[in-house]
Amino acid sequence: MLGPVSDLLDDERLTLMGLFAETWTALAARLTADLARFDVSPVEFEVLLRLGRSPDRRLRMTELAAQTSLTSSGVTRVVDRLVVRGLVDRAACATDRRSTYAVATDDGLALLDAAVPGHLAVVEEWLVVPLLSTAPDGAADLASFTAALRRLRDLLVPCATAGAVPAAGPAHLPAPSVSRR
Amino acid sequence: MLGPVSDLLDDERLTLMGLFAETWTALAARLTADLARFDVSPVEFEVLLRLGRSPDRRLRMTELAAQTSLTSSGVTRVVDRLVVRGLVDRAACATDRRSTYAVATDDGLALLDAAVPGHLAVVEEWLVVPLLSTAPDGAADLASFTAALRRLRDLLVPCATAGAVPAAGPAHLPAPSVSRR
DNA sequence: AAAGATTGACTATTCAATCTTG
DNA sequence: CAAGATTGAATAGTCAATCTTT
Numbered sequence: 009m010l011g012p013v014s015d016l017l018d019d020e021r022l023t024l025m026g027l028f029a030e031t032w033t034a035l036a037a038r039l040t041a042d043l044a045r046f047d048v049s050p051v052e053f054e055v056l057l058r059l060g061r062s063p064d065r066r067l068r069m070t071e072l073a074a075q076t077s078l079t080s081s082g083v084t085r086v087v088d089r090l091v092v093r094g095l096v097d098r099a100a101c102a103t104d105r106r107s108t109y110a111v112a113t114d115d116g117l118a119l120l121d122a123a124v125p126g127h128l129a130v131v132e133e134w135l136v137v138p139l140l141s142t143a144p145d146g147a148a149d150l151a152s153f154t155a156a157l158r159r160l161r162d163l164l165v166p167c168a169t170a171g172a173v174p175a176a177g178p179a180h181l182p183a184p185s186v187s188r189r
Numbered sequence: 190m191l192g193p194v195s196d197l198l199d200d201e202r203l204t205l206m207g208l209f210a211e212t213w214t215a216l217a218a219r220l221t222a223d224l225a226r227f228d229v230s231p232v233e234f235e236v237l238l239r240l241g242r243s244p245d246r247r248l249r250m251t252e253l254a255a256q257t258s259l260t261s262s263g264v265t266r267v268v269d270r271l272v273v274r275g276l277v278d279r280a281a282c283a284t285d286r287r288s289t290y291a292v293a294t295d296d297g298l299a300l301l302d303a304a305v306p307g308h309l310a311v312v313e314e315w316l317v318v319p320l321l322s323t324a325p326d327g328a329a330d331l332a333s334f335t336a337a338l339r340r341l342r343d344l345l346v347p348c349a350t351a352g353a354v355p356a357a358g359p360a361h362l363p364a365p366s367v368s369r370r
Numbered sequence: 371a372a373a374g375a376t377t378g379a380c381t382a383t384t385c386a387a388t389c390t391t392g
Numbered sequence: 393c394a395a396g397a398t399t400g401a402a403t404a405g406t407c408a409a410t411c412t413t414t
Contacts, residue, residue: 017242021312027338034345061198131202157208164215
């Protein structure tokens with residue numbers, strides 16, 4: 009008979025997480041490789057993207073930190089790099105002089121313009137098409153997959169449902185930071 | 190009318206990828222926080238896990254690199270850390286003296302034994318249960334989500350279907366590395 | 371010469387501390 | 393003093409070069 013560890017090591021939940029992880033990692037790798045054509049990392053691209061679709065092409069550093077998976081200092085560093093490359097500018101906030109805006113430059117938008125189509129094509133090829141092309145009803149498959157993701161996301165990232173009632177409960181997760189040794 | 194960028198920035202494919210990314214990131218954060226109780230990072234845990242379920246608790250460094258998302262030197266570093274903590278040993282390979290085995294120690298297995306249940310509980314709570322608890326047929330939802338992931342994975346990571354015919358086509362992806370400046 | 375593993379140099383990110391403004 | 397942003401020190405990973413064995 010097998011030991012206690014061996015039993016758990018074949019658990020179907022572990023398999024499910026493994027599939028999730030492998031899929032995500034591989035997909036991210038394709039996207040990363042594609043973005044490399046423009047010499048931008050996924051984080052840099054995401055920052056640019058979020059700025060690009062925000063009013064006035066701008067967002068406060070703190071807002072960027074909340075929307076990306078970066079810490080506040082992480083955002084400072086990414087924006088530093090983007091500023092050096094002329095893709096982003098820093099701008100002071102008139103109403104609160106503690107805040108700083110990151111603003112996408114024309115070059116920044118141009119880069120988005122150039123990079124987004126290829127990015128979408130990768131998503132199309134490796135995510136949308138594979139999900140659509142299944143036996144009985146492909147469209148339903150894509151829809152249910154998307155719905156499942158959305159449900160999980162809403163549960164895992166309650167803040168993501170912004171615009172909704174900011175009523176009860178803590179606005180932020182208790183910071184799942186790893187304890188350092 | 191809107192500019193060319195603005196149009197693409199709302200593309201549904203971008204939304205789908207965003208959902209995927211957010212979900213994965215949040216889920217990974219929960220798992221990371223849980224593993225932190227044992228002072229192991231996700232990569233360290235994965236290495237330990239793979240060793241734990243391999244014959245003789247061991248794997249060559251190269252095999253580990255192929256199975257984890259790490260490079261060869263990345264594996265060297267992770268194993269270094271695990272060796273320092275007494276969770277893994279290095280062992281020479283008798284038949285090929287170029288190779289080195291990483292072997293899980295008793296302490297390494299004990300850590301797995303202690304950490305896996307909590308890990309599974311997190312997956313259960315944030316992935317399995319949410320997928321099961323939907324209106325018409327929860328079990329079908331979980332099954333179809335898993336099936337979709339498996340299909341995507343098989344497409345994205347052809348090598349993962351190991352044991353299958355190693356017949357035609359390149360065995361490995363063309364290394365989606367980011368070009369450094 | 372190619373494969374396996376490691377090392378050195380470098381990059382990206384984090385945490386903790388700091389500085390400024392509210 | 394809390395909030396926003398930045399900086400310094402430290403960590404984990406990559407790539408390119410190296411060493412040993414095949």
